[in-house]
Amino acid sequence: MPTLFEKIIARQIPGDIVYQDDRVTAFRDIHPRAPVHILIVPNKPIPTANDIEDSDEALVGHMFTVARDLAKREGIAENGYRLIINCNTHGGQEVYHLHVHLVGGAPLGPMLSR
Ligand code: AMP
Numbered sequence: 001m002p003t004l005f006e007k008i009i010a011r012q013i014p015g016d017i018v019y020q021d022d023r024v025t026a027f028r029d030i031h032p033r034a035p036v037h038i039l040i041v042p043n044k045p046i047p048t049a050n051d052i053e054d055s056d057e058a059l060v061g062h063m064f065t066v067a068r069d070l071a072k073r074e075g076i077a078e079n080g081y082r083l084i085i086n087c088n089t090h091g092g093q094e095v096y097h098l099h100v101h102l103v104g105g106a107p108l109g110p111m112l113s114r
Contacts, residue, residue: 035105
């Protein structure tokens with residue numbers, strides 16, 4: 001079964017895609033938690049951070065350089081932003097296709113609340 005994000009990458013279902021190349025796709029989160037909330041995902045399905053293989057190092061690095069460039073393009077680089085990867089149930093992962101959340105555009109508060 002393809003994940004929801006695979007369907008967005010393949011443009012089988014709508015997604016607000018802001019960047020795509022042969023390795024990654026970035027699209028706006030459907031329920032934004034901040035003025036800017038973009039998900040950067042590998043085009044190939046890696047379910048969780050646990051499933052990243054050594055051979056994926058360049059791909060994962062590319063996800064971060066794309067996040068950096070999008071932060072600049074969205075005008076949030078200078079003030080700052082947060083990059084988040086949730087893993088499995090304790091991490092609060094909802095979609096099992098690896099993704100980096102790029103969130104910013106306002107003060108985000110403490111990283112975790114207790
Ligand atoms: P996570 O909890 O880290 O797995 O985050 C999954 C994210 O995917 C959530 O922030 C959702 O709002 C977002 N999401 C779910 N469905 C869609 C969709 N169809 N298009 C864009 N973002 C989505």
